[in-house]
Amino acid sequence: MKQLIADCREMFVEQAQYRELLYEMTRRDLLIRYKQTIMGFGWAVFMPLVNTAVFSVIFTRVAPIETQVPYPLFAFCGLLAWNFSASTFRASVGSLTSNAALVTKVFFPRELFPFSAMLVALVDLAVGSTVLIALMAWFRVPPSPYIVLLPVVVVIHVVFTMAVSLFVAMANLFYRDVKYIFEVVVTLWMFATSVLYPVTSLGGRLGTLLRLNPMTPIIDGYRDVLFGGKPPDWLSLGAAALLSFAVLFAAWLQFHRSEFEFAERI
Amino acid sequence: MPESVIAFDGVWKKFRRGEHHDSLRDLIPALVRQFAKRREPTLEADEFWVLRNVSFEVRPGQTLGIIGPNGAGKSTALKLLTRIMKPTRGTARVQGRVGALIELAAGFHPDLTGRENIFLQGAIMGMKRDAIRRRFDEIVEFAGIPDFIDTPVKRYSSGMNARLGFAIAAHVDPDVLLIDEVLAVGDFSFQQKCYERLESFRRDGIPIAFVSHNMQAIASLCEQVLLLRPGQEPVLGGVNAVLAEYVSSKGSLADARVTVLEATLRHRDTGAALAGPIPPCAELQLDLELRAEANLPRCGVMLNIMRADGLVIFTGMSTLDGLSESHLQTGDHLTARIVFSANLLRGTYTVNIQLIDTLRQWPAVIIGGVGSFVVAETTRIAGCAEVLPLYEVAVARAVRSGAKVTL
Numbered sequence: 232m233k234q235l236i237a238d239c240r241e242m243f244v245e246q247a248q249y250r251e252l253l254y255e256m257t258r259r260d261l262l263i264r265y266k267q268t269i270m271g272f273g274w275a276v277f278m279p280l281v282n283t284a285v286f287s288v289i290f291t292r293v294a295p296i297e298t299q300v301p302y303p304l305f306a307f308c309g310l311l312a313w314n315f316s317a318s319t320f321r322a323s324v325g326s327l328t329s330n331a332a333l334v335t336k337v338f339f340p341r342e343l344f345p346f347s348a349m350l351v352a353l354v355d356l357a358v359g360s361t362v363l364i365a366l367m368a369w370f371r372v373p374p375s376p377y378i379v380l381l382p383v384v385v386v387i388h389v390v391f392t393m394a395v396s397l398f399v400a401m402a403n404l405f406y407r408d409v410k411y412i413f414e415v416v417v418t419l420w421m422f423a424t425s426v427l428y429p430v431t432s433l434g435g436r437l438g439t440l441l442r443l444n445p446m447t448p449i450i451d452g453y454r455d456v457l458f459g460g461k462p463p464d465w466l467s468l469g470a471a472a473l474l475s476f477a478v479l480f481a482a483w484l485q486f487h488r489s490e491f492e493f494a495e496r497i
Numbered sequence: 498m499p500e501s502v503i504a505f506d507g508v509w510k511k512f513r514r515g516e517h518h519d520s521l522r523d524l525i526p527a528l529v530r531q532f533a534k535r536r537e538p539t540l541e542a543d544e545f546w547v548l549r550n551v552s553f554e555v556r557p558g559q560t561l562g563i564i565g566p567n568g569a570g571k572s573t574a575l576k577l578l579t580r581i582m583k584p585t586r587g588t589a590r591v592q593g594r595v596g597a598l599i600e601l602a603a604g605f606h607p608d609l610t611g612r613e614n615i616f617l618q619g620a621i622m623g624m625k626r627d628a629i630r631r632r633f634d635e636i637v638e639f640a641g642i643p644d645f646i647d648t649p650v651k652r653y654s655s656g657m658n659a660r661l662g663f664a665i666a667a668h669v670d671p672d673v674l675l676i677d678e679v680l681a682v683g684d685f686s687f688q689q690k691c692y693e694r695l696e697s698f699r700r701d702g703i704p705i706a707f708v709s710h711n712m713q714a715i716a717s718l719c720e721q722v723l724l725l726r727p728g729q730e731p732v733l734g735g736v737n738a739v740l741a742e743y744v745s746s747k748g749s750l751a752d753a754r755v756t757v758l759e760a761t762l763r764h765r766d767t768g769a770a771l772a773g774p775i776p777p778c779a780e781l782q783l784d785l786e787l788r789a790e791a792n793l794p795r796c797g798v799m800l801n802i803m804r805a806d807g808l809v810i811f812t813g814m815s816t817l818d819g820l821s822e823s824h825l826q827t828g829d830h831l832t833a834r835i836v837f838s839a840n841l842l843r844g845t846y847t848v849n850i851q852l853i854d855t856l857r858q859w860p861a862v863i864i865g866g867v868g869s870f871v872v873a874e875t876t877r878i879a880g881c882a883e884v885l886p887l888y889e890v891a892v893a894r895a896v897r898s899g900a901k902v903t904l
Contacts (some may be wrong), residue, residue, distance in 0.1 A: 248623075249623075251620050251625055251626050252620040252621060252623075255616055255620035255626075256617070256620075258616075258617075259606055259609060259613070262609060262613060263606065263608050263609070266608045267608070333603050333621070335576075335581065336581070336599055336600035337579075337581075337599070337600065337603055337604065337621055338579040338580050338581050338595070339621060491580070491582055491583040494581045494582050495512070495582060
């Protein structure tokens with residue numbers, strides 16, 4: 232127990248000490264985005280827009296489904312939120328192994344790699360949300376009053392994303408298989424989440440299974456507070472929040488405790 | 498504020514030969530093994546001690562040199578100090594802000610400019626943004642690349658890269674300094690600048706641990722030296738004693754064809770065995786007695802003197818100086834007395850002897866490191882040989898026409 236408190240203290244002290252490095256690493260990744268590209272930040276919205284267009288054709292013409300708001304808005308909102316998690320996961324999973332020179336030679340909290348990956352994705356999310364606002368204006372969908380609850384959803388989303396990325400970054404350092412497995416997992420996971428279609432309506436065993444996925448209440452939460460005109464489903468979002476914080480705590484602690492092995496095992 | 502200090506307290510560190518179970522396929526058997534056999538503090542089959550029971554303490558103003566052959570654990574020792582790794586047993590302790598001159602350009606991103614990389618690398622080394630901004634001009638000035646500061650570092654030459662890395666590291670303002678063989682960067686004048694910088698850190702009373710293969714640098718910067726050798730006990734001691742041990746142990750090739758019965762370096766005038774440093778230009782005498790354990794025809798005795806950093810001071814051979822060759826048969830004794838003058842400047846030197854087959858011009862027997870000596874002297878600026886200059890300086894005034902005498 233004493234050890235646990237000491238470890239937690241150390242985790243936070245290190246983060247406070249190295250907060251400027253976190254800023255610099257995030258800045259680095261954003262700067263590189265600009266270098267030798269013409270579109271720069273445009274890429275942050277380009278992919279979700281293309282996907283929105285493709286799936287709009289599929290789900291309004293080929294196999295029409297019913298959504299509360301115009302489908303492009305539904306899909307773009309889902310893709311934007313999903314991309315925040317997915318790109319954080321993708322950047323985190325190889326972040327330790329691709330920075331082997333730093334991991335084996337220089338000391339600083341290694342959590343900064345997945346954390347800065349997350350901050351970069353958060354900037355992308357912010358950039359993308361301007362397009363979301365434009366889409367809402369275009370389809371004349373007014374923001375719901377529950378938009379004040381948006382920060383709650385964002386915090387839960389960020390916590391869950393941090394937790395998973397810490398875990399996969401660490402796991403990939405010890406077992407390189409993780410990177411390949413996780414690539415498949417991320418793809419399947421998107422279709423098991425209500426990114427492009429609502430999955431909550433599904434019944435049966437598959438429906439029960441899908442309800443265990445914490446990403447669904449989070450993404451549904453975004454839609455509810457932005458334009459659903461209703462508060463998020465507190466029961467499932469609450470469960471997702473509880474799970475997110477628990478997993479973050481466990482993953483971070485485990486990450487911190489095995490950090491000193493990274494240089495030897497990489 | 499507590500005194501800054503670098504210390505090892507009975508540190509043991511083990512590594513594993515070969516790979517860890519790196520893919521999931523190997524995880525299952527590894528887990529089973531771990532379950533079957535409780536973790537023990539002893540060595541398993543594929544493990545080895547890279548550091549065994551190492552202790553030292555470096556206080557403000559002191560510099561510890563860490564030397565040893567490749568793979569002896571020098572860099573590992575520094576990694577334990579920077580907390581990148583944890584010791585298996587014992588404690589590695591650093592009090593104060595660590596400046597680590599290790600892998601200086603590790604954080605550089607090739608697409609970013611020199612300016613952007615200074616901020617990134619500075620932050621990696623633990624500098625605050627304000628501090629970097631304040632010292633930015635100094636860093637650029639030190640690296641000597643003001644014209645290229647807004648060029649992406651991927652277009653830098655490797656020398657420029659290394660210079661920028663060192664310049665950033667040199668401005669971190671550490672409480673303690675760990676250095677891993679990074680001073681060999683850049684051209685001669687930049688290296689001079691690096692050593693001057695280290696000197697100034699030392700004068701400021703910063704404890705330094707310094708890993709190097711450059712024995713001259715070790716000899717001039719350190720008072721205390723830690724010698725690490727694979728599979729052997731560490732040796733900690735004064736710089737001269739440890740350097741002498743290192744260079745003599747390096748060359749000691751035990752050759753089964755001879756048994757060395759005596760090998761002693763003496764003062765020529767008194768005949769006393771050497772103890773402690775000698776002044777330059779001392780007359781020395783090496784007494785050597787060997788028993789041949791095999792037939793060694795046509796032998797000449799070769800004398801070789803080397804400085805600790807590997808510089809060959811002298812190589813010569815008895816037969817080339819007019820002495821006839823010796824034919825040794827099993828059981829014969831060979832005694833040799835070699836008198837020479839050590840017209841040398843400060844440094845640590847080893848004496849090596851070889852028996853050369855004069856016909857085949859090939860060393861028959863190498864007897865490395867039969868002795869070593871330390872020359873102590875502080876009056877010369879640099880160099881290796883004492884040439885005993887005599888200065889005669891005179892000034893002849895030029896006749897200045899039209900010079901007015903003013904009172």
